[in-house]
Amino acid sequence: KAGVTQTPRYLIKTRGQQVTLSCSPISGHRSVSWYQQTPGQGLQFLFEYFSETQRNKGNFPGRFSGRQFSNSRSEMNVSTLELGDSALYLCASSFAARTSGRSEQYFGPGTRLTVT
Amino acid sequence: GDSVTQMEGPVTLSEEAFLTINCTYTATGYPSLFWYVQYPGEGLQLLLKATKADDKGSNKGFEATYRKETTSFHLEKGSVQVSDSAVYFCALIVPQGGSEKLVFGKGTKLTVNP
Numbered sequence: 383k384a385g386v387t388q389t390p391r392y393l394i395k396t397r398g399q400q401v402t403l404s405c406s407p408i409s410g411h412r413s414v415s416w417y418q419q420t421p422g423q424g425l426q427f428l429f430e431y432f433s434e435t436q437r438n439k440g441n442f443p444g445r446f447s448g449r450q451f452s453n454s455r456s457e458m459n460v461s462t463l464e465l466g467d468s469a470l471y472l473c474a475s476s477f478a479a480r481t482s483g484r485s486e487q488y489f490g491p492g493t494r495l496t497v498t
Numbered sequence: 499g500d501s502v503t504q505m506e507g508p509v510t511l512s513e514e515a516f517l518t519i520n521c522t523y524t525a526t527g528y529p530s531l532f533w534y535v536q537y538p539g540e541g542l543q544l545l546l547k548a549t550k551a552d553d554k555g556s557n558k559g560f561e562a563t564y565r566k567e568t569t570s571f572h573l574e575k576g577s578v579q580v581s582d583s584a585v586y587f588c589a590l591i592v593p594q595g596g597s598e599k600l601v602f603g604k605g606t607k608l609t610v611n612p
Contacts, residue, residue: 386541415599425587425602438599472541478598485591485598489534489541 384409386475386490394496400461403493407454407475413437414456415487416448419470428471431456432478460495468497500525500592504603507585511578511610519573519606521562521588529590531555531564531571532600536585545573545586578610 387406395401407414416428427440431450448458454475460467470492478485505520523529530549534542546555551566560575571588588603 388541417600424604425589425600427599427601430599440599474542474600476598486532486544486547487600488544491539491541 386473386488388471388473388490388493390493391491392494392496394498395463396498397463397465399463400459401463401495402457402459403471403473403495405456405458405473405475405490407456407473408488411475411477411488412454413476413478413485414450414454415474415476416456416458417472417474418442419472419492420468425472428458463497465497468495470494500529500590500601502588502590502601502603504586504588504606506604506606508607508609511608513580513610513612514577515610517573517575517578517582517608519586519588519608521571521573521603523569523571523588523590525569525590525592527593528566529592531562532589532591533560533562533571533573534587534589534602536587536605538584542587578608580610580612583608583610 389404413432415430429439434450445461450456472492474487474489476485476487501524532547533545535545546557548555548564554563562573585605585607587605589600591598
């Protein structure tokens with residue numbers, strides 16, 4: 383079974399631009415979560431989608447948005463990029479249909495975004 | 499709010515040494531607890547998990563026991579190898595808003611020397 387894939391793996395953007403990152407979950411998984419990883423803040427939750435609906439959102443500004451398609455693939459978009467958005471963006475998928483506290487999340491390799 | 503506190507790194511050990519990485523948590527309700535590992539240049543891999551008090555998670559020689567009385571989930575391995583060099587993250591799942599989000603500790607970098 384193929385794992386979680388993320389594209390692109392590396393991106394360099396300029397301040398003020400926008401960027402779209404893509405995530406393909408494990409086949410059969412309907413939940414996709416996004417996390418931002420930085421040296422200073424560590425791993426922080428961005429949002430989670432299930433069946434094309436955003437179920438939960440972290441404490442990030444509205445410049446960060448996402449969506450999920452009918453095939454469970456997900457994209458996240460960051461508009462008006464700032465230097466502080468430079469980070470590793472990780473996508474995770476799980477089979478969770480209901481809140482159980484037991485779902486295992488499987489992570490992709492991440493997209494390394496550098497904003498100059 | 500819900501949080502995870504891990505011992506500060508980095509941790510440097512010699513091969514075959516005993517490893518302990520401390521992890522304590524604060525959570526409302528009864529979270530599930532996880533250890534993830536991140537090798538250089540890669541995403542996170544689930545190492546082990548425990549979903550209720552006194553559960554012991556184990557994988558690849560690593561173990562951690564869910565201790566509700568001390569709100570802890572310390573990671574241990576009896577004999578580390580060079581290939582165990584990585585960053586280890588303790589995490590909990592908090593059911594929130596009808597979904598689940600992982601709350602992570604800051605991570606502990608482990609280096610094992612031959």
